[in-house]
Amino acid sequence: MGVAAKIAPSMLSSDFANLASEAERMLKFGADWLHMDIMDGHFVPNLTIGAPVIESLRKHTKAYLDCHLMVTNPLDYVEPLAKAGASGLTFHVEVSKDNWQQLIQEIKSKGMKAGVALKPGTPIEEVYALVESENPVEMVLVMTVEPGFGGQKFMPETMDKVRKLRQKYPSLDIEVDGGLGPSTIDAAASAGANCIVAGSSVFGAPEPSEVISVLRKSVEEAQLNS
Numbered sequence: 001m002g003v004a005a006k007i008a009p010s011m012l013s014s015d016f017a018n019l020a021s022e023a024e025r026m027l028k029f030g031a032d033w034l035h036m037d038i039m040d041g042h043f044v045p046n047l048t049i050g051a052p053v054i055e056s057l058r059k060h061t062k063a064y065l066d067c068h069l070m071v072t073n074p075l076d077y078v079e080p081l082a083k084a085g086a087s088g089l090t091f092h093v094e095v096s097k098d099n100w101q102q103l104i105q106e107i108k109s110k111g112m113k114a115g116v117a118l119k120p121g122t123p124i125e126e127v128y129a130l131v132e133s134e135n136p137v138e139m140v141l142v143m144t145v146e147p148g149f150g151g152q153k154f155m156p157e158t159m160d161k162v163r164k165l166r167q168k169y170p171s172l173d174i175e176v177d178g179g180l181g182p183s184t185i186d187a188a189a190s191a192g193a194n195c196i197v198a199g200s201s202v203f204g205a206p207e208p209s210e211v212i213s214v215l216r217k218s219v220e221e222a223q224l225n226s
Contacts (some may be wrong), residue, residue, distance in 0.1 A: 003172070003194040005215075006194065008032065008033035009031050009198060013151075015205055016152060020085060020205075023057060029208045033064040035177070037200075042071070044148030054084040054086055065088070066088050067081060067088060075106065078110060082112055087225075088115060088138075096116075100130055114139075116131075116141070124142075131168075139172070139173035140172060144158045144176050144179055147177075151199070154179025161192035163192060165192065167192075175194075176188045182201065185218040186218050196200060
């Protein structure tokens with residue numbers, strides 16, 4: 001398959017009062033990316049962080065900040081997040097049916113990686129055009145729980161989407177987010193996911209570095225066996 005494993009601890013599960021030291025701790029434990037959940041209280045009921053927090057964190061880390069926009073108007077967030085220092089922006093297909101081309105263009109023109117996400121109930125076919133476009137997204141995020149809250153149970157039925165994506169696009173970054181940990185990683189890895197977002201399973205572990213290592217190993221072994 002040849003797509004590198006990327007483990008992205010979800011900072012939503014970190015101690016927000018100590019975000020800089022939590023970020024440093026995760027990188028020391030072997031994280032590749034830091035996953036930042038940006039929710040507007042509208043697209044999802046929860047309200048989390050925005051550009052000011054990304055900007056503050058960026059002063060303390062050089063890490064890849066993988067920003068997942070759970071917002072109704074993603075276009076409004078591109079410029080502020082680019083200025084704040086976001087590395088990648090993933091928007092939801094459900095709210096960008098009319099302007100995804102403009103969104104991809106704006107995100108990339110600001111030097112960020114563009115990704116598209118879809119909720120568990122959204123058919124995978126809805127993202128194909130974005131992956132096959134002349135100016136395509138570089139990652140697809142398959143939500144493995146309903147977006148909006150941390151700590152939910154992994155939905156194994158979402159793995160069909162991951163399998164279809166991987167068969168169709170062997171070199172695409174495919175991210176999964178929701179309920180991922182040592183007990184669910186093998187299902188995601190064998191379906192073809194290579195970017196793994198993990199929140200409570202990493203932050204709640206006595207040894208987060210061991211969990212990160214288990215996640216990475218599962219992705220790498222699944223690729224060898226595919």
